[in-house]
Amino acid sequence: xxxxxxxxxxxxxxxxxxxxxxxxxxxxxxxxxxxxxxxxxxxxxxxxxxxxxxxxxxxxxxxxxxxxxxxxxxxxxxxxxxxxxxxxxxxxxxxxxxxxxxxxxxxxxxxxxxxxxxxxxxxxxxxxxxxxxxxxxxxxxxxxxxxxxxxxxxxxxxxxxxxxxxxxxxxxxxxxxxxxxxxxxxxxxxxxxx
Amino acid sequence: xxxxxxxxxxxxxxxxxxxxxxxxxxxxxxxxxxxxxxxxxxxxxxxxxxxxxxxxxxxxxxxxxxxxxxxxxxxxxxxxxxxxxxxxxxxxxxxxxxxxxxxxxxxxxxxxxxxxxxxxxxxxxxxxxxxxxxxxxxxxxxxxxxx
Numbered sequence: 001x002x003x004x005x006x007x008x009x010x011x012x013x014x015x016x017x018x019x020x021x022x023x024x025x026x027x028x029x030x031x032x033x034x035x036x037x038x039x040x041x042x043x044x045x046x047x048x049x050x051x052x053x054x055x056x057x058x059x060x061x062x063x064x065x066x067x068x069x070x071x072x073x074x075x076x077x078x079x080x081x082x083x084x085x086x087x088x089x090x091x092x093x094x095x096x097x098x099x100x101x102x103x104x105x106x107x108x109x110x111x112x113x114x115x116x117x118x119x120x121x122x123x124x125x126x127x128x129x130x131x132x133x134x135x136x137x138x139x140x141x142x143x144x145x146x147x148x149x150x151x152x153x154x155x156x157x158x159x160x161x162x163x164x165x166x167x168x169x170x171x172x173x174x175x176x177x178x179x180x181x182x183x184x185x186x187x188x189x190x191x192x193x194x
Numbered sequence: 195x196x197x198x199x200x201x202x203x204x205x206x207x208x209x210x211x212x213x214x215x216x217x218x219x220x221x222x223x224x225x226x227x228x229x230x231x232x233x234x235x236x237x238x239x240x241x242x243x244x245x246x247x248x249x250x251x252x253x254x255x256x257x258x259x260x261x262x263x264x265x266x267x268x269x270x271x272x273x274x275x276x277x278x279x280x281x282x283x284x285x286x287x288x289x290x291x292x293x294x295x296x297x298x299x300x301x302x303x304x305x306x307x308x309x310x311x312x313x314x315x316x317x318x319x320x321x322x323x324x325x326x327x328x329x330x331x332x333x334x335x336x337x338x339x340x341x
Contacts, residue, residue, distance in 0.1 A: 019262040019263045019264060020263040022259050022262055022263065023259050023263065026255065026256075026259055030247050030252070030255075031244035031245055031246065031247060032243060032244050034244075034245045034246075034247045034251070035242045035243050035244050035245040038242065038245055039242055044248070047251075048248060048250065048251035051247065051251050051255075052251055052254055052255055055255040055258070055259075056254075056255070056258060059258050059259065059262050131234075131238055132238065132241065135235075135238045135239065135241075150239065151239070153209075153210055154210055154236050154239040154240060155239055155240050155241075155242070155243050156243060157243075160209075175209055178208065178209055178210070179205060179208045179209055182208040182209075182232070182235070182236070183208060185235055185239070186208075186231065186232055186235050189234075189235050189238075190231075192234070
């Protein structure tokens with residue numbers, strides 16, 4: 001809450017014309033955003049591209065941000081999530097796959113399901129700690145929207161209200177996504193945590 | 195699941211709301227064990243919450259931030275405009291006096307006023323676009339359109 005309030009003050013100053021304050025927001029969220037993107041995509045190049053794209057959009061659109069509609073943090077993660085899906089769609093087109101395939105109406109298979117599952121190369125397997133590697137594999141195995149929901153809640157600590165803004169779902173749906181995702185992870189990691 | 199209260203406790207833990215499960219965990223040994231395992235999963239999930247951003251990804255963003263911040267001295271649009279307008283006024287008056295060949299006793303104060311007037315005029319010109327730019331553009335529709 002305190003962070004949200006101070007974000008709001010920074011944003012107000014920026015919107016009044018003091019663009020130097022943008023650096024404060026960047027300082028606060030750059031590492032968190034990169035941590036989220038890397039775990040969501042498990043692809044350094046993709047994470048870096050989306051990271052840059054997100055901040056360029058923040059700089060460009062900060063005057064249009066309305067704090068009444070949600071926190072700055074939710075806004076940034078929303079932009080990043082949109083950029084991830086845009087990139088995934090572009091990749092699909094580039095690879096000549098079926099364009100804009102109809103997406104199921106089911107809760108768990110919406111926009112973010114275009115995001116491919118993380119791929120874990122042999123270097124990653126060797127370098128990561130066993131439980132960390134198992135977690136990466138377990139995350140790769142759950143639907144992308146659940147993966148995103150679980151990471152935003154349990155890695156980034158977003159509130160359910162913020163999560164709903166990022167995912168574009170009602171709060172109740174966001175809760176269901178987190179719950180289902182964690183249950184699947186718990187099952188898949190049973191041998192490591194029992 | 196053992197009973198509905200166990201189910202609720204597990205749900206709360208999965209949702210990251212441990213306070214809601216605390217009371218139940220105090221009395222249910224099986225759920226406590228389950229919670230420990232779940233805790234390890236959640237701890238592992240929380241890893242990498244902050245990661246150092248590679249320089250190649252950060253550099254263009256930092257450049258854009260510097261460009262957005264503008265020059266190191268910040269011009270407050272309104273005061274600069276008012277001062278600039280005054281300066282412009284004095285400058286114009288002065289020039290008109292000079293053109294009219296009004297006798298001036300001392301040339302030094304005249305030169306100083308001319309200098310300050312020129313500087314403030316530049317302030318007015320620079321601050322006018324800042325002043326005219328409206329900070330409150332159309333609000334985004336979070337959750338619907340893409341900012």
